[in-house]
Structure formats: C-alpha cells, structure tokens
Amino acid sequence: MDIAFRISNPDFENTVRNHSLAQGFLKHIDCVLTTIRPGYIEAEMPIDNRHRQQLGFVHGGITATIADVVAGFAGFTLVRPEEHTVTAEIKISYFAPGIGSRLRAIGRVVKPTRHFHFTESEVYVVQDNGEEKLIAKATATMAIIQPKS
Numbered sequence: 001m002d003i004a005f006r007i008s009n010p011d012f013e014n015t016v017r018n019h020s021l022a023q024g025f026l027k028h029i030d031c032v033l034t035t036i037r038p039g040y041i042e043a044e045m046p047i048d049n050r051h052r053q054q055l056g057f058v059h060g061g062i063t064a065t066i067a068d069v070v071a072g073f074a075g076f077t078l079v080r081p082e083e084h085t086v087t088a089e090i091k092i093s094y095f096a097p098g099i100g101s102r103l104r105a106i107g108r109v110v111k112p113t114r115h116f117h118f119t120e121s122e123v124y125v126v127q128d129n130g131e132e133k134l135i136a137k138a139t140a141t142m143a144i145i146q147p148k149s
Contacts, residue, residue, distance in 0.1 A: 005039045012036075016033065040074055041069075041070045100127045108120060116141050119141070120138065
C-alpha cells in the first residue's frame with residue numbers, strides 16, 4: 001500500500017544520498033542505498049567474513065544495522081532540509097539465519113507525525129542465483145531532530 005507523503009525537502013534524494021555517503025560505518029560494512037523515494041528506501045551490501053558470526057551466519061548486529069539504516073533514511077526522506085532523524089526505538093525479529101552472498105533491506109514509513117516517524121523494515125538474504133529469503137523484520141520509531149536555535 002502506497003501512502004501519499006508530504007515532501008518537506010524538494011531535494012530529499014540528494015540530501016539522503018549525501019548523508020549516507022558521509023556515514024563511515026556504512027562505508028565500513030559496504031552498505032549502499034539503491035532506491036530512494038518519499039518514505040521508502042532500499043539498501044544492499046555484500047556478505048563477507050567480517051559480517052559473519054562464529055557459525056558462518058550474518059551477525060545479528062549487521063542485520064539490525066541494515067534494518068535500522070533503511071528505516072531511518074525512509075523517515076529522513078520526509079523531513080525539512082534543516083531537520084534530521086535518529087532512532088528512538090527499534091525492535092527486530094529474526095526469522096532465519098543469514099546465509100548467502102548479500103543482504104537487501106527495504107524500509108518504509110508507516111505513519112509520519114510532526115515529531116516522530118513510525119517505520120518498518122525487512123531484511124532479505126540474497127543467494128548467488130538471485131533467490132531471496134526474508135530473514136528479519138523490524139519496527140522502529142524515528143525521532144525528528146529540530147535545528148538548534
């Protein structure tokens with residue numbers, strides 16, 4: 001279901017992309033935003049040994065990170081140019097181990113408000129043949145940070 005969102009930053013796509021490129025941790029894990037639309041973000045990252053835990057599965061912290069990234073940036077698409085979003089709360093459920101070659105995550109705003117955006121995200125593991133499997137789902141509350149006066 002698509003929601004018609006009010007766009008507060010006409011240049012939201014470039015703003016989001018520039019903020020994502022400025023995040024050192026996203027560079028460190030090779031996470032890249034692939035789709036930026038109002039209230040909607042997709043991201044992908046390769047899975048290599050530094051992303052795995054001792055059994056060879058994607059570490060839960062990496063899964064939670066990409067879920068948080070897409071949820072947060074989905075909310076960020078809807079704020080004014082001088083505003084920011086930060087995670088106020090996140091809850092993630094893991095459905096299956098992450099075994100594959102890359103992760104793909106989708107984040108969307110479910111309910112925007114003046115001070116918070118309520119979001120959800122899904123994380124998929126992708127096999128070399130392109131087959132995808134849902135491995136986690138998260139709900140998050142993104143606080144809107146007002147500029148300092």
